[in-house]
Each structure stands twice: as structure tokens, then as C-alpha cells.
Amino acid sequence: MIVFNIPPYTGKELHYISQAVEKQKICGDGEFTKKCSQWIEKRTGTGKCLLTTSCTHATELAALLADVGPGDEVIMPSYTFVSTANAFVLRGATPVFVDIRPDTMNIDENLIEAAVTDRTKAILPVHYAGVSCEMDKILEIARAHDLFVIEDAAQGIMSTYKGRPLGTIGDFGAFSFHETKNYSMGEGGALLIRDEKYVEEAEILREKGTNRSQFFRGQVDKYRWINYGSSYLPSDMNAAYLWAQLEMADEINAHRLSLWSQYYELLAPLQEQGILDLPVIPEGCEHNAHMFYIKAKDLEERTALLSFLKENDILAVFHYVPLHSAPAGQKFGRFHGADTYTTKESERICRLPMFYKLTSEEVSYIAGKVKEFYHV
Ligand SMILES: *Cc1c(COP(=O)(O)O)cnc(C)c1O
16 A cells, blocks of 8 residues: 655654753753754754744744734635635634636636735735745735745745745745654645845743743843743654654755656646646746646546556545635635636646655556546
8 A cells, every 4th residue: 555645754863852851951942943944044044943833833823923913804816725714814814715727726816906005914825736836926016016935835845936935925934744744754844935124923822921031042031021922842852753854855855856856757647638737847947846746627527537546555645625615714714706616627637746765666556546547
């Protein structure tokens, strides 16, 4: 059986976790948390990186920092994970969904401006499959209407847009280190902050509303309750797991990219014959091979393809029931404009196995079975 995902594991994770345990400092902001956040800061050039308990929590932090409140609106795609919307619904705001582009499955930058109202507070680009949204246009709209840009870069670590790392282009960016992502700590994430002026508030929000971070740095002589806040810092044991992969980030990225290219080359003939569609990487975007997907003709064909693959011991999956058609999406959000592609494209997508431990032989086998399904 070729499973859909195996969490990334390089072999040094247990060694680092036992180091964290032996140091008798397993709570948040220990040595491994520092190593990981400094690595991300150096690698991406962001102003500040705070490791968090999830990408969901990093997005919640961004919503608090952007001071999103009741009645505010946040523009985002409907084709995304629930956390993109939840972070703002929790603040009493309304997610305003706009359609996606069929080529990248990202928010259609040309439909955003028409959805802006005087209640709009932020734009939330989601970099689907680690492929960047059209950020120049999004930043231009944000500037013109004085909006925050909060990047859901859950899938986007190591990817770039015109040379700029995803997560660092907007005001805030959120990474995920969930077990399904390119680098993992089980559950975890990071908040990237571009502008220095939000760092102090972010540290307080993340540390239960206290100035404990300043206290540990010796900047204040006691720590106190300063603001509202919550607990968004992960245990150093989780960070130790992540460190084992960040150390090998380039190797992991290169291996994923080679599997991705192999899938692409093997399946390109089917695209040329008009049988299925493959992912599109726009010019100026470098991606991280977070995902390899193919698009079947329609829902019926996809259902048949998924069961054929399963009969052949391959676990392929689909995802994102568009948020605007889900119960909570109908309750809390609204769709602006026409749903030309969101529903239609979401019904065609089929994600093939893609993970660090996947082998080139397995990719050949999977691509062969896809061809067999289409009698190619
Ligand atoms: C995985 C993912 C999230 C949530 O990440 P967690 O770390 O599990 O909270 C949010 N948005 C997108 C697009 C994701 O893929």
C-alpha cells in the first residue's frame, strides 16, 4: 500500500528530543524553539518569526494584531482550509469569499477589488500547493484601500514569488508544521512579522497576555498581565522534532521537487492529449513541491479514478469542500461575485501521494496506474 502521506522524518528527531528532555527545559521558547525561529528568520529574511502551536494559531495571532473585530470583512478564497476563515470568524468578522483562478487554484487577484467595501480590513491570500498568489496586484489593492495583507503560507515555506519568500511579503505570514506539511513538528506553525512595530504586542499575545518574553531577556524585572492573550507557544520537544528537518531543509526540498518533476514528466503526455490537467507554476514563482495534483474531467471521473487507485493500493485524496457551501461558511461568510471555478475545480482535483520518504519507483508505479486508468 502506498499511503498518501508519511510525516517527514530524517533520523535525528529522537536525538534532539532527548536533548531537550535532558536539558530539563521542555516548555516553550527553549533552545530548539530559538534555533528554529532564528533559522526561519535568516532563511526568509522576515523581521521576526514566532514559533506557534499551529498555523491556525499563527493566523489567529495575525487577526488579533490586525485588530480585526465585529463587522469587519476579510477577503479570502473559499477554496481553502477552515482555519483561514475561523481565525477571523472568532473575532466576529465576516469572511468574504471570491473566486479562484483555475490554473493555480489561488484567489483570483482580478476579482478582489470589486469585493472591497468600507468594512474590509484585510486580504488573505492562500498560497495553494506552495505556489504563490499574484502578490504584486494584491499589495497594490491593499495599499490603495489601506488593508492588511495576511498570507496563509501554511503550504508555502521555501517557496518564493519574484525571489521573495512566501510569508514575508504581506504584513503577516503563517506557516504550518502539521504532520502533512513539508517540515513538521507534529502540530505547530509560525507567525512571520514584517514590521518590527508589531513584535512586542505579538510576544505578549502569544504568552498569555504577559510580558514574560521581555522578563526572560532581562528587559523588565517582573512579568505581569499586560493585555488579553492566549497560549500560542509550542513545547521545545516539538521544536526539537522540527529542527531535525530544518537542518536538512534543502535536501528535503530537492527530493520533493525531483518527485514532483518526475510525476509531471510522466503525466505530461496525458495533458497534451487533453485527458487531464496538471498544476501550473506561473512565471516568477518557485514552488516547494508541497503537493502534486491532477485534475480529472469532472466529479464522476475523479470518483472512479480514486477508487481505481485504491484498488491498486494507492491512497490518493481530494480536499476542500468550498467553505461557502459548508454549514459554517453559510452561517458566517458570503461569496462575492460568481462561483465560476471554486466548486467546479474543487470537484476535479485529485492529490497523489507526495512525501519525503516517497521513492522514485513508487512515483513511476502511481503514474503508470493513472495512465492505465485512462487507457494510455
Ligand atoms: C494545513 C493548513 C492550515 C492549518 O495548519 P495547522 O498547522 O494544522 O493549523 C491552514 N491553511 C492551509 C492552507 C493549510 O494547508
